[in-house]
Amino acid sequence: MKLVTYNVNGIKARLPRLLEYLAEVQPDIVCLQELKSTDETVPDREIRDAGYHPLWHGQKGFNGVAILARDTPPVERQRGLGGEPEDEQSRYLEAEVGGLVVASIYLPNGNPQPGPKFDYKLRWMERLATRARTLLTDEVPAVLAGDYNVIANDDDTFSVRAMADDALMQPESREAYRRLLAQGWTDALRTRHPRGGVWTFWDYQAGAWPRDAGFRIDHLLLSPAIADRLREAGVDKAYRGRDKASDHAPTWVRLTD
């Protein structure tokens, strides 16, 4: 089975690209981020007509995550993370689908840093770690898939220097990500491409795509219960080059059934 994470950067603006992707690749499960739409304004009918069962967790204007599944409807387990009741940003959605627990994650960007947005990012990462710990304790087969907004290693970016002051690459962001992995999660892309140099995002500005000046921030984390089912991991890079593309490319794992 193929499980994809794809930050679409606006699902209404991206709908033709997303429908193409679903038709051409036919992934089994798709975690979406940055819907920038409410549950009332998402293209629910179009996704269903494309053969997918959607579970939406939208928000007006910003954020918004979803889980799409081809065979059976995702059964919701949780929306949002605990620990900060006043947080109304739609960034976490967890469901059971196809015998897996799947989470669609849109981790806060955190720029500019230092500042309140960076503090929110670090708090959010701790809240995610708390949830992730529970999933491991319960020993469920789980995939935490999404836009983590963390460049974990120097070889995960085209330029360490260009990104040095960015929230994506601060030591605090990296350490929080490493602590999460150290719970027992497997970074699937890293495992299959240990030398780095694999990008999932290319900025719209300054010719980043034609220069191949990207970085890897979309991650799929596998729980121990399914880590040995990992067969392949990659990026469907060509979709970044299409007309009116998202600045992220679909990033995926293939698991044995």
Place this chain on the structure above:
DNA sequence: ATGGCTTAGTTCCTAAGA
């Protein structure tokens, strides 16, 4: 230092993204 994209909303400018 440069140059300056894309989306959505309180829409013809601004905020946010990364």
